[in-house]
Amino acid sequence: MTAANHPVIAPKKLIEVALPLDTINEAASREKAIRSGHPSALHHYWARRPLAAARAVIFAQVVNDPSWRWEYESPGQEPPSHLKATWAKSRRRLFGILQDLVRWESSTDAALVERARSEIRKSWRETCEANRDHPFAAELFDPDVLPALHDPFAGGGAIPLEGQRLGLEAFASDLNPVAVLINKAMLEIPQRFNRRPPVRPEVDTRALIEREWHGAQGVAEDVRYYGAWVLERARERAGLMFQAAPITAETVRVRPDLVPYVGQTLPIIAWIWANTVKSPNPAFAHVDVPLVSTYVLSAKSGKEAFLVPVVSGDQYRFEVCVGKQPTADARAGTKLGRGANFRCLVSGTPISGDYIKSEGKAGRIGSRLLAIVAEGKRGRVYLEASAADEALAGSCDPDWRPDIEIAGSTQYIGVRPYGVLTFGQLFTPRQLVALNTIADLISEAGAKVRRDAAAAGLADDDISLGAGGGGARAYSEAVTILLSFALDKLADLANKSCAWEPIAQCPRHLFGRQAIPMVWDYAEGNPLGESSGSWSVIVDGIAKAFSNAFGTDLTVPAGHAVQADAAEQLLSLNKVVSTDPPYYANVPYADLSDFFYVWARRSLRIALPELFSTIAVPKQNELVAFPHRHADGKDGAERFFLAGMTKAMQRLAESAHPAFPVTIYYAFKQAETEDEAGTASTGWETFLDAVIRAGFSITGTWPLRTENESRLRGQESNALASSIALVCRPRPAGAAVTSRRAFTRELGKILPGALDAMTRGAEGWGAPVAPVDLSQAIIGPGMEIFTKYASVLEADGQPMAVRTALSLINRFLADDDFDADTQFCLAWFEQHGWNAGTFGSANVLAQAKGTSVDGVHAAGVLRSGGGEVQLLRPAEYPEHWDPSSDSRLPVWELLHHLVRVLRAGGEFEAGVVLGAAQPKADSVRQLAYRLYTLCERAGWADDARQYNDLITSWAAIESAAQRSPVSQAQVNLFDA
Incomplete structure (x- = not known):
């Protein structure tokens, strides 16, 4: 008999009811522009979550919603008004804490963080008290010990770092050793050597000891010292290669x-x-x-x-x-x-x-x-x-090259088609000499740090950092890890894919986007100099970031970073789980990480042999859907992703602490796939399918602005701007089966009230949900209904597909049954009118509507590019348009062609168009009414007038349509 056989009282959490989305999104967006002192400045990693978003999600995930007792004791009963008012007041208080907590300036505010921790402890004591008679109360519900947090896809480490900040012991695991190394630096080093003076010699030891060292400032000071030691010796060994006549x-x-x-x-x-x-x-x-x-x-x-x-x-x-x-x-x-x-x-x-x-x-x-x-x-x-300058560069003869194959698709690895197949080919001989020299010196510096640490009084034991050590060996590993970060950043700025930036007048680093591109003319920076891109500047930046991010006396519990496969790991047992898994086929983490791994391995494999036991980053079990890794291509990639993600999610559903929901971030640039059912989003539905197959019930979905839309990829393409935070609970054993009719009836009972609360900002929401977020937010209560059942059966007895469920849920955003493209356009128009908006927002909205930006663009009703999306005005629609040959004709497009034709050719010409599309006539008229009302309320007089003109001319247009000859092929087309 195990704890899993005994149900627990699991209070509903704040995140399952309401969040101050606008405040969180504003803070997350602002944070993306912050670099000084931010942990992300330590080492590059892809698709990091903003700390503000991670902090808010974890807080709301572990704090009880004020309504939880009523929900538990009186399920399904309507609470009295005075109780609702009390809950709303309590939520506003919690929102106040969250609104302060998510600001970047608050991340080191000990008093504010303690307020948040106090709320977490209070909720935990309530949960423990409610479960005091549980047979495993001693194991699961110790009121004096908060449960730990685990992120099984830790990546850049934002989630475990924020869990640790909020007072939870943090466990970070990842298959990728580069990610593990980053998490070690953030979770283990600052906590292990908190308030520790530097160990560097050749200074006034008394002054060092007497100075008050806060947080990890001592470690940062040693990084500067030993970094300078490395530079001095590197100049002695290789300095002549970096001089000019x-x-x-x-x-x-x-x-x-x-x-x-x-x-x-x-x-x-x-x-x-x-x-x-x-x-x-x-x-x-x-x-x-x-x-x-x-x-x-x-x-x-x-x-x-x-x-x-x-x-x-x-x-x-x-x-x-x-x-x-x-x-x-x-x-x-x-x-x-x-x-x-x-x-x-x-x-x-x-x-x-x-x-x-x-x-x-x-x-x-x-x-x-x-x-x-x-x-x-x-x-x-x-x-x-000069010829002498070129000859000097050509005379360099590196003693080692990272001749590891550059794996990956040419979609991301742009150098492969040009014969650049190994990482060694990415560097000039002189760059290799510099990187080799510094890598060797980092190893030598590690031995020196250990000797100096022992001399400074740290225990001269042989316990490593990973084994929990805090002595001389562990300290030397801590300093060398941070120096290896500087080496990785130097490699990022010292390779043949670094372009020269003529405005800033400095080299660009390689990873301005999630790819290794071919660069035709490149800048070879001087690593041993004193300017941007040099070792000294990089080391100083890392020391400053480490000191600023971890240089406070905010006490945090222990942190642990380990290498583990998410589908096989056992760390999640009885822990709060929040995670950010790979996004289908969005980022080739392992392929790109090899760039850093080859250099980190050269400088750290002696100090951390368990982390660098493989030649390259493990790829076989990485949960991404890249066709080039599978013999059967795209189909095999999708099957692999679905099976692996289902297994990983099942592990979480079975292991996570039963008193808490699991939170999962998901984001991707939506792609389309064609099948007999039509057009659908592959990544989003495949991921939701995996979550549901794993035994989870979804109790909330929250659109979060987690990407920097001004970054290089956002400037040049329609790059991701938002992610979705899913809130999940294990589906109860013996969950019922229901029918499509019963499911639809239940949606009709629940969703209108939820929608009303969201749009009015009622019941603790604090503010109305933004229109662009509404489609995604409404999925939460809708999917809660869908996923509480073991299955929803169609009329033929087959289980309902996720895609169908999403379509049914989205119909409740309006009292119509428009096609998905039209639903997207209608919602986008309500938010932006004819003005441009960001692709990220459009992507989230299209995803929720069951379509994609690319698909709507193909329909010919919007322009998309440069990171922006904009609906076309009727006057911008093509004049020579044949509705009978338009294979993708949403109601939105037909309506605006009618507006254009009515203005240009009158009622008869409009009737000819409508006659070719007679089966869509009622939907067109209904949409015209909707848009007229919307524009009138918004004060858009000219736009309201064009829809009014169409409506007032409708009888004449319909009369002309009935007289207009229509071929059977056209009727068949529009019936379809």
């Missing part, structure tokens, strides 16, 4: 701006290179010509600089022009239009992307030094490259 008088004759620097050797910031291929012109086939996306070096106002190519026969060189606006040719470089298309510098012959790929696969892509960036007295100085 002095500026000569001959150079000054053609560059008067360099007169102040004659005879000087300026500090180098970067070398700017271009990839080269053999000219495709047979007359110049022996010439390596550069592939340059732009000749602009500096676009900063008043300090413009660009390259000017000088071609003579089959020879060429580059001069630097300063103080002038770059020409159109300079801005274009040798590039021709979009994609990998260039022109030969010496002959003008076009160079196609296919030709470059063939050259790359044959190993014939080379490099040419274009210019050198140095530090002058008043900013950047741009120098012509």
